[in-house]
Amino acid sequence: MKKKAIQSLAVQTKMVLPSDTNPLNTLFGGRLLAWMDEIASISAHRHCGRVVVTASINNVSFDKPIVAGEIVTLEAKVSRAFTSSMEVFVDVYVEQSNGKREKCNEAIYVFVAIDQNRNPIDVPALIPESVEEKDRFDSALRRKQLSLVLAGRMNPEDATELKTALFPNK
Numbered sequence: 001m002k003k004k005a006i007q008s009l010a011v012q013t014k015m016v017l018p019s020d021t022n023p024l025n026t027l028f029g030g031r032l033l034a035w036m037d038e039i040a041s042i043s044a045h046r047h048c049g050r051v052v053v054t055a056s057i058n059n060v061s062f063d064k065p066i067v068a069g070e071i072v073t074l075e076a077k078v079s080r081a082f083t084s085s086m087e088v089f090v091d092v093y094v095e096q097s098n099g100k101r102e103k104c105n106e107a108i109y110v111f112v113a114i115d116q117n118r119n120p121i122d123v124p125a126l127i128p129e130s131v132e133e134k135d136r137f138d139s140a141l142r143r144k145q146l147s148l149v150l151a152g153r154m155n156p157e158d159a160t161e162l163k164t165a166l167f168p169n170k
Helices: 029-048 131-150 160-166
Strands: 002-004 010-015 051-062 071-081 085-095 101-114 125-127
Touching (some): 051 131, 071 125, 071 131
Parallel strands (some): 002 125
Antiparallel strands (some): 051 101, 071 085
């Protein structure tokens, strides 16, 4: 079975309250991480229809501070499905007073689908359609290979996609 990336889209809007902020009146990074983890897990669940667990956070980018009172929208979508794992991109936007949105943060989460015995279970393949979905899909395998090499779970010589990206003329 295959599913389109758009079918996994999950969107959540939050207002940054004083209890969400640090002494600088900006959103706690940990609060944002929790919000991103929650929306990413919903996206992964939508893709596979199973219980999912967070396996890793491969990248978090805190590009711009988010201040108390701002409206934050989190958009999560599965970027690639492997055997039992799914990579999920989370884009974070702040809504301006004129209604325009500005991207301020992003993250890449990896989830694993599990069965009732907490064992990994196969997930549907992903069909990317938009240019962004295709770009994220293509780069997901390189990110996975890099993570496996760094963790000592893959021989660097076997990371063919990663080698091609790093050494295109070899």
